[in-house]
Amino acid sequence: QVQLVQSGAEVKKPGSSVKVSCKASGGTFTTHAISWVRQAPGQGLQWMGRVIPFLNTGNNAQIFQGRVTLTADTSTNTAYMELSSLRSEDTAMYYCASYALEGLNEIYDSWGQGTLVTVSS
Amino acid sequence: DIVMTQSPDSLAVSLGERATINCKSGQSVAHTSNNKNYLAWYQHKPGQPPKLLISWASNRESGVPDRFSGSGSGTDFTLTISSLQAEDVAVYYCQQYYGTPSITFGQGTRLEIK
Numbered sequence: 001q002v003q004l005v006q007s008g009a010e011v012k013k014p015g016s017s018v019k020v021s022c023k024a025s026g027g028t029f030t031t032h033a034i035s036w037v038r039q040a041p042g043q044g045l046q047w048m049g050r051v052i053p054f055l056n057t058g059n060n061a062q063i064f065q066g067r068v069t070l071t072a073d074t075s076t077n078t079a080y081m082e083l084s085s086l087r088s089e090d091t092a093m094y095y096c097a098s099y100a101l102e103g104l105n106e107i108y109d110s111w112g113q114g115t116l117v118t119v120s121s
Numbered sequence: 122d123i124v125m126t127q128s129p130d131s132l133a134v135s136l137g138e139r140a141t142i143n144c145k146s147g148q149s150v151a152h153t154s155n156n157k158n159y160l161a162w163y164q165h166k167p168g169q170p171p172k173l174l175i176s177w178a179s180n181r182e183s184g185v186p187d188r189f190s191g192s193g194s195g196t197d198f199t200l201t202i203s204s205l206q207a208e209d210v211a212v213y214y215c216q217q218y219y220g221t222p223s224i225t226f227g228q229g230t231r232l233e234i235k
Binding site: 035037044045046047050059061062095097104105106107108109111112113114 | 122159161163165170171172173176182212214216218221222223224225226227228229
């Protein structure tokens with residue numbers, strides 16, 4: 001099973017950008033893809049998008065279109081989520097989660113520990 | 122996007138009693154080609170990432186206690202905890218993975234001890 005370790009907490013100003021990393025071990029991007037899910041305070045889980053490193057493709061949720069960039073470095077088995085034009089509503093815990101490429105069914109059996117992003121002036 | 126609606130929003134159950142959480146999808150998440158339901162359940166405890174409990178509506182993940190079970194098909198699904206334990210206090214989410222490109226979760230059900 002893939003283990004995912006995310007980068008540390010961030011505090012950002014409104015209008016700036018944040019980039020969160022997610023390093024995979026115990027598995028590689030030839031067998032797994034990564035999705036990003038966030039949880040704002042008091043809210044539920046919200047899917048942000050996916051990156052399929054092996055195919056060099058992915059999708060973002062429409063609500064984030066233009067603001068989120070999902071990338072992956074297959075040489076280091078690290079995925080990245082960059083969110084721009086930050087606003088206070090983007091304050092949330094951000095998770096990466098992996099799923100097996102076989103079947104491309106997004107069943108998230110491994111999750112990162114989460115990265116808290118706080119947007120405050 | 123497929124809307125997932127859970128009920129109830131919160132639930133209080135006595136230790137040892139049964140807990141039942143429902144999830145309804147806005148359209149069927151059953152694929153006609155394989156008759157599989159593209160529905161998963163997660164347990165989310167404070168300070169931890171979500172944990173996968175069940176996939177394909179009823180397939181319990183390895184290591185998940187057998188008091189957890191999933192059922193349902195098409196648009197209506199249920200997560201049942203047959204005998205609630207203290208460690209089961211959490212928020213539970215259903216998730217559909219049928220409607221690509223977008224994945225959607227239910228709003229969550231908070232489970233507490235009565």
